[in-house]
Amino acid sequence: MAKSHYDFAIVGAGPAGSACANALLLEGASSVVLIDRARFPRDKICGDGIGPGVIAILEALELRHILDGHRRVTQMVMTSPLGGRMTLNDNEIRGQSPLGYVIRRTEFDHALMSAAAKRGCADRTGWTLEGAEYADGRWRLDLAESESGEPCSITADVLIGADGATSRVRRLLGQPFNHERHVSVSMRILAQTEPPFPPRQELNVAKELPIPGYAWNFSTGSGTVNVGFVCDTPTYKASGRHLREILKTYKGLLPDTLSYDDATRHSQILPLASQMPPLAYPKVQAALIGDAASMINPLTGEGIFYGMEAGLLLGRGLARAAQTREGRAQALIRYERVFRRTFTGHFRGNYYLRKLLERPGLFDRMLRAGARDPNLCCDCIEYMMGNESGVGRTPLYRLALRTMVA
Ligand SMILES: Cc1cc2nc3c(=O)[nH]c(=O)nc-3n(C[C@H](O)[C@H](O)[C@H](O)COP(=O)(O)OP(=O)(O)OC[C@H]3O[C@@H](n4cnc5c(N)ncnc54)[C@H](O)[C@@H]3O)c2cc1C
Structure with missing residues (x-):
């Protein structure tokens, strides 16, 4: 018979939730349940662009093999309405590459979710979270079998909301959707x-x-x-x-x-990262990751890398913390602090860049400058898409200056 109490309940088995489950299990947690209303493999509306930063996350999760058999992107092209065109070919890149992969989400998400199940995660895919309540130091989650509607309840010490752009967990935590x-x-x-x-x-x-x-x-x-x-x-x-x-x-x-x-x-x-809700809820032992926390780049619309990075950070932190209420509360607070320290500037920069590029003339100028200077082209793409170590570090003002003089 399925267990009814878990240390960690993760709602949503997309890249954020599955990365979190894998990180928890890899670090020694043994009582983790992944809940998803869909049965896997399932489709997810997406561009299927897997950013280069995901490679390091998969390595940290000992899941690099998920990329085996997939070919890395060899070319990225951007065009403007005024005729500008910038092309980055992989053989022109000198340092870290801002190019990633294009992999169908049906396949990618299934591989991540299955890896967590193989590591011992309880599999509640095919179950929808209907409601949740925090009382007496634990969460009670009301689930319904997605097809039959058959109800069931489980309990958990910690609740992690990874349930995507219309997150129910976010609503249960009292957070409104983005404007x-x-x-x-x-x-x-x-x-x-x-x-x-x-x-x-x-x-x-x-x-x-x-x-x-x-x-x-x-x-x-x-x-x-x-x-x-x-x-x-x-x-x-x-x-x-x-x-x-x-x-x-x-x-x-x-x-x-x-x-x-x-x-x-x-x-x-x-939901764009220009308006993120609080990520950690130490008093009620809960956290949000991925789209549930609006972790989508405001310029590019990318969210897989940020959601997985959040899942890795949170899962690792929770598993390594003292398994007490206080220990987990500290880990939740640390998760929010580190995530914001790493990404707030990056999201803000991309938001400003989006505002600048709303003027077609400026966007056109950037593309034409990038077409003349492959290093500038690479740095611009890295600013938006990141690289194998995470986010690009060239300041926006330097990109702007180089665009003006190129
Ligand atoms: C059109 C489009 C194109 C995009 N292109 C890209 C791209 O090319 N590259 C990129 O990096 N990002 C892209 N994104 C963003 C990316 O898809 C998301 O950022 C990413 O899927 C976030 O992962 P996640 O795990 O947070 O959420 P999701 O992948 O959405 O997973 C959430 C899971 O929660 C489950 N769920 C939801 N509600 C419940 C519930 N009540 N009970 C149980 N389970 C529930 C869902 O079934 C789902 O499996 C795109 C988004 C869109 C819409």
Whole structure:
């Protein structure tokens, strides 16, 4: 019979929740449950771009093999509505690479979740969190089997909310959702190509699409191309257009050799890190990670790296802490402090860069400067996407100066 009490209950088995579960188990925790309303493998609306910082996280989790068989991105292209075009090829990169992978989330998330299950995590995938209450020093979680609705309750000492962009745990902790100025809307569709495109990522700001906003086409290298569009909510509302129509316009700008699968066309919101809620709740022994805590880069829309880094940091800290209420409270506080110290400047810089690039002329200038100077091109992409060690360290003002003189 399944256990009914756990030391750590993680709601959401996406990259953030599964990274956290793996970190806890690797550091010696033995009583961890992963709850997810979906059964895995499951799809997640995403661009499928796995940033370079994820490599180090997978190494820390002893899961580097998840990348085996996938080809690293060899080229990144950005285009502006005024004709500017900047291309970074992997053979032009001197230091750490800002290029990562394009991997279907169905596969990536399943691999992470299965690794946690193999390490001894209790598997409650296929169960939805309906409600939760903290009383007498422990959490009571009310779950329902996602298909049949059959109810069940479990208890846990610590609750970790990794349940994505519309997090129920966040609401239960009394935190409102982001203001619409800090939420993007998006739509993506999958396509196939024969022969396959090489593994590459292309970001297009185009005059035919709402600005500020960008469209992307990311190729896995094995025949699948992820195509989509993202922009902030006020821009979308002001455009008066429907996401489906915007995506159709973008498809018209791409090669007609792409064969689209309409069943994979879905929309989703992105809560941006320009408005993050508190991450740690030591009094009630809880924390938020990943999209549940709005850990999405306000410029690029990337969130996998930040969510996994948060999961690793929190899982490690909790497992290494004294297993007392006080010990765990300290670990929760430390998690928030370290995460903010590492990423607040990075998120703020990307938010300002987004504001600057809302002017098509400036964006065009950056791309043209990057096209002339491969080092500047690499540093600009690193500023947005990070590198193998995490976030890029070139200050924004230096990038701006180099753009002006290039
Ligand atoms: C269109 C689009 C494109 C994107 N492209 C990229 C990209 O290319 N690269 C990148 O890095 N990021 C991208 N992102 C962001 C990225 O998808 C997220 O940041 C990432 O998935 C966050 O991981 P997570 O584990 O926090 O949440 P999720 O991956 O959303 O996982 C949350 C899990 O919680 C489960 N859940 C939710 N509610 C409940 C409940 N009540 N009970 C039980 N389980 C529940 C869900 O089933 C889900 O499996 C994109 C986002 C969108 C919308």
